[in-house]
Amino acid sequence: MDTKKLEFLKETARRVRVGIIDAVFSAASGHPGGSLSIADVVTYLYFEKLNVDPADPQKADRDRLVLSKGHCAPALYSVLAQKGFLPVEDLKTLRKTASYLQGHPDMKHTPGVDMSSGSLGQGTSVSCGMALSAKLDGADYKVYAILGDGETQEGQVWEAAMFAGHYGLSNLCWLVDLNGLQIDGPIAEVMNPAPHEDKFRAFGWNVVHCDAHDFESIEAAYKAFDECSDKPTVIISHSVKGKGVSFMENNVNWHGAAPNAEQYEIAMADLGER
Amino acid sequence: MAEKIATREAYGKALAEFGAEYENLVVLDADLAAATKTGIFKKAFPERFFDCGIAENNMIGVAAGLALTGKIPFASSFAMFAAGRSYEQVRNTVGYPHINVKIGATHAGITVGEDGATHQCCEDLALMRTIPGMVVINPADAVEARLAVKAAIEHDGPVYLRFGRMAVPVVNGDDYKFEIGKGVKLADGCDVALIATGIEVEQALLARDILAAEGIKASVVNIHTIKPLDEELVIAEAKACGAVVTCEEHSIIGGLGSAVAEVLSEKCPTPVLKVGVNDEFGRSGPAKELVSYFHLDAESIAAKAREAIALKK
Numbered sequence: 001m002d003t004k005k006l007e008f009l010k011e012t013a014r015r016v017r018v019g020i021i022d023a024v025f026s027a028a029s030g031h032p033g034g035s036l037s038i039a040d041v042v043t044y045l046y047f048e049k050l051n052v053d054p055a056d057p058q059k060a061d062r063d064r065l066v067l068s069k070g071h072c073a074p075a076l077y078s079v080l081a082q083k084g085f086l087p088v089e090d091l092k093t094l095r096k097t098a099s100y101l102q103g104h105p106d107m108k109h110t111p112g113v114d115m116s117s118g119s120l121g122q123g124t125s126v127s128c129g130m131a132l133s134a135k136l137d138g139a140d141y142k143v144y145a146i147l148g149d150g151e152t153q154e155g156q157v158w159e160a161a162m163f164a165g166h167y168g169l170s171n172l173c174w175l176v177d178l179n180g181l182q183i184d185g186p187i188a189e190v191m192n193p194a195p196h197e198d199k200f201r202a203f204g205w206n207v208v209h210c211d212a213h214d215f216e217s218i219e220a221a222y223k224a225f226d227e228c229s230d231k232p233t234v235i236i237s238h239s240v241k242g243k244g245v246s247f248m249e250n251n252v253n254w255h256g257a258a259p260n261a262e263q264y265e266i267a268m269a270d271l272g273e274r
Numbered sequence: 275m276a277e278k279i280a281t282r283e284a285y286g287k288a289l290a291e292f293g294a295e296y297e298n299l300v301v302l303d304a305d306l307a308a309a310t311k312t313g314i315f316k317k318a319f320p321e322r323f324f325d326c327g328i329a330e331n332n333m334i335g336v337a338a339g340l341a342l343t344g345k346i347p348f349a350s351s352f353a354m355f356a357a358g359r360s361y362e363q364v365r366n367t368v369g370y371p372h373i374n375v376k377i378g379a380t381h382a383g384i385t386v387g388e389d390g391a392t393h394q395c396c397e398d399l400a401l402m403r404t405i406p407g408m409v410v411i412n413p414a415d416a417v418e419a420r421l422a423v424k425a426a427i428e429h430d431g432p433v434y435l436r437f438g439r440m441a442v443p444v445v446n447g448d449d450y451k452f453e454i455g456k457g458v459k460l461a462d463g464c465d466v467a468l469i470a471t472g473i474e475v476e477q478a479l480l481a482r483d484i485l486a487a488e489g490i491k492a493s494v495v496n497i498h499t500i501k502p503l504d505e506e507l508v509i510a511e512a513k514a515c516g517a518v519v520t521c522e523e524h525s526i527i528g529g530l531g532s533a534v535a536e537v538l539s540e541k542c543p544t545p546v547l548k549v550g551v552n553d554e555f556g557r558s559g560p561a562k563e564l565v566s567y568f569h570l571d572a573e574s575i576a577a578k579a580r581e582a583i584a585l586k587k
Contacts, residue, residue, distance in 0.1 A: 064343075107371050115342065116371040122363055125332040129339020129347075132324065136300075136345070143339075156363075159332035167324070 001216050005048075009215045012082055013043040017244045018271050019078030019091045025264045027095035030103065033254040035075035037179040037212060037239040038146060042079040044218045045144060054084035057111040063141050064130050066115045068123025069148035069177065070104040071256070076113065077101055085112035121154030123147075124174065128163050131172035131232075142225075145174045150182030152193040158203070164232040165204025172232040173225040177212065179241035181252045200234045212239030246270050278441035281472075282380040284416035285437045286311025288423035289348060289378075290318040296427055302337055302349045304330045309439075310350040310380040330355045334363040334375070341374040346427055349375060353382035353436060357398035368432050369405035376426045377402075377434045382412075383523035384551060384568055385440040385473065387561035394556030400528025402434040403501045409454055410501040412436040412522075412530075414475035415444045418498055421452035429454060438523070440561040442473050445496075457504035459511075463493035466579045467511035467518045471497045471530045474521035474549070477565070480572035481521075485579055492579055500530055505537050512544040517582035519547050521575050523565075526550035545585035547578045 016039045024030035046052070050063040067076045074094065081088040093099035100109040104118030114130075117123040127145035134141055151157060164172050176196055184190045193199075200207045206228040210221035218237075225233040241255070242248030245267045259267055268274050293299050293315055300322045307313035307325065316323035326333035330351050337347040349356065356379040357364065368375045379398060386394045402410045409429060413419040419437060426433040445460070460475070461482055470478035475496045482492045495511055497504060512518055518538065520531035531548035538544045551568050565571050 060344075115338075116366075119362060119366040122331075122335050122367045125335020125363075126339040126342070126367060128332070129336035129341075130343050131339070132336065133340045133343035133345055136322075137343075156331045156335070159326075159329035160335065162329070163326060163332055163336060166327075 001219060006215055009043055009047060012047055013040045014271055015082055016043050016075065016078045018268070018273055019081055019088060020074040021245065021259065021264065021267045021271065023074045023077065023091040023094040024258045026092040028258045029095060030074055030258060031071040031256045032074065032245070032258070033181065033241040033248055034069060034148060034177065034179065035072045036243045036245060036248065037241045038072055038075050038177050039244065040213050040215065041146065041175060041177070041218060041237060042075050044215055046079045046083045048219065049222055050144070051141065052112065054112065057085060061139065061141050064114045064127070064143045066123040066127045066143070066145040067105055067117055068127070068145050069120065069151050070117030070123065073103065073105050076105060080112040083112070086110070120148065120151045121156035124157050124160035125163070127172060127174070128160050128169060131164070131169040132167060134171050135169065143172050147174055147176045149176055149178045149180065149193065150187050150190070152176060152196065153191050161200065161203040161205065168230060169232045170229050173222070173235065174232070175235040175237050177237050177239050179239045181241045181250070181255065183255050185252055196236050204231055206231045206233040207236065208233065209236045209238065212237040213243055244271060278443050279416040280439055280441045281413050281416060281419040281437040282311045282439060284419035285378055285380065285423060285435070286314035288420040289315035292424055292427055293319045293322065296346060298345050299427065300324065300340055300345045300347050302326055302333050302347060304328055304333050304351045304355065306351055310378065312350045312378070330360045331363045334360045335367050337375045338367045338373045347375055348378045350378040350380065352393060353379035353395035353398040354393055357401050357434065358395055361401050365405050369408055372407050372431055374430055375432050378437065379434065380437040381439045382436045383438060383472070384556040384564045385438055385523060385561040387439065387564065388558050390558035391555040396525040396551045396556065397528065398436060399500050399522070399524050399530065400532070403528065403533065407431060408501060409433040409499065411454065411499050412472040413498055414472055414496055415442055415446055417444055417446040417448070417450050418452060421450065422498065425452055425454050436472065438473055440473065443476055445476055445479065452498070455499045455502045455504055457507040458496040458498070459493065459507070460496055461494040463491040464515055465491045466583050467493045467495060467515040468521060468575060468579065469495045469497055469508065469511065469518055469530070469534055470521035471500065473523050474570060477570060477572045477575055478521045481575035481579065484572055484576040490579065490583065497530060500533055503533050503537060505541070508534055508537055509542045512538050512542045516586050517545045519549060519575060519578045519582050521549045523570055524550055526552055545582050547582045549575050549578050
């Protein structure tokens with residue numbers, strides 16, 4: 001990856017993180033930890049990978065993205081704002097009564113959101129339906145979904161994984177955000193879904209890994225998806241929950257909590273805004 | 275003896291019939307194609323039929339994804355699983371985003387018969403009715419079932435269609451016109467209104483004859499669309515008769531009876547008595563016997579009608 005591109009992605013991801021913190025701070029609630037852990041991934045997808053157009057959010061041949069871990073809506077909204085789907089200043093209306101930026105993604109009112117989500121596990125099946133539809137039509141678009149690692153405790157994820165493997169949905173790419181933490185603690189202690197790799201392989205998937213905070217690694221993983229023509233691909237994305245904000249990193253307490261004014265200032269300093 | 279045909283049979287045939295006209299119609303099933311009769315569509319259009327295996331929750335989500343990309347998906351299973359097991363998938367993944375998914379739920383109510391309580395869904399109308407924007411249709415016979423499938427295809431938005439396992443007589447003629455949300459007056463009367471849905475329409479017509487022999491004039495209305503309810507017709511019948519009996523093969527909690535009572539209590543207070551499955555689970559037995567066992571037969575409706583009339587005085 002050339003330096004210019006890398007620097008652009010890093011700067012964009014930094015802005016995405018600033019938007020996440022601004023939104024959650026303004027809402028005084030929300031899910032910063034898992035939003036920050038996918039900030040680099042969504043930045044890569046929207047600026048390097050997805051065929052989408054802010055001027056025509058519903059264009060028929062666009063790539064689709066389903067944020068199955070819908071509670072990380074701040075990351076999606078923030079990258080959509082950076083991409084031009086919505087004004088950056090609107091991020092501060094997150095979760096407000098009059099705002100279109102709902103606590104979990106609402107496709108009916110948010111440009112660029114391909115599917116409403118929030119109830120864990122359900123987006124995976126929707127992504128399968130979209131990918132199957134593209135196959136039926138002989139269409140070229142690809143379907144991407146982002147799952148939480150805790151989300152893989154939901155049985156529906158594995159119903160969907162079985163379906164995608166059975167129908168050979170090679171145009172489908174999931175990313176499991178393996179940040180290792182869920183509300184009640186480390187996923188390995190709450191209900192260990194490991195090993196993801198063996199499970200997905202057993203369901204007929206192409207499995208690749210990436211470092212969720214290294215753009216070259218993310219790029220290599222999505223390239224592996226492009227090169228696989230006979231099965232769905234899952235990227236196991238090794239991430240740090242709360243990445244980029246010092247006191248949030250690897251701290252389960254920041255799964256679903258907003259910073260206070262003092263913490264907000266520290267976060268903004270961590271993100272190079274002060 | 276009129277021809278008897280199960281509404282699920284009409285459902286499968288209608289899918290195959292309209293599949294020719296609507297090339298974007300696709301059908302999903304969860305390993306019950308032989309029972310839900312979607313197998314008829316599968317035979318006609320194998321490339322547009324997708325078995326999801328015994329995984330109904332995934333099936334509902336797959337249907338949503340197909341609908342978002344231009345297909346008209348019918349997702350089929352027994353009512354118990356489509357509306358019961360997958361309630362939250364239907365609510366959050368189909369209802370909330372108002373996605374154009376059609377749910378074809380067969381084997382509704384106690385006329386599933388011998389399989390018994392675990393497979394006899396008497397709660398689906400109640401569950402589906404609470405979802406904003408969901409159209410809920412419960413056809414009475416094969417003619418209505420076929421037209422309901424066509425109306426669902428042409429309706430832009432989620433639709434829940436309820437079909438039965440038991441063969442029932444055809445009560446509607448070939449010239450029957452079906453419109454979502456429009457009830458059908460089948461017989462005039464002035465003493466009591468029998469407002470029925472699904473297989474209970476036939477029983478209500480039989481009850482009318484029993485009552486007529488006693489000099490009681492009962493009107494009969496077929497409410498095929500539980501939501502949106504034809505409030506105008508319900509209110510008109512209540513005004514004309516002064517007493518109402520609702521008839522449904524469903525729990526007396528939350529279904530047609532509740533919907534009618536909700537409307538009348540606010541807009542035209544009238545005695546409403548409910549014929550339905552009382553607050554209890556089903557049981558195994560031949561379907562026809564269960565109709566009597568659970569007091570859904572014509573005699574039970576007639577008895578309820580006499581009670582309703584007594585409340586007028």
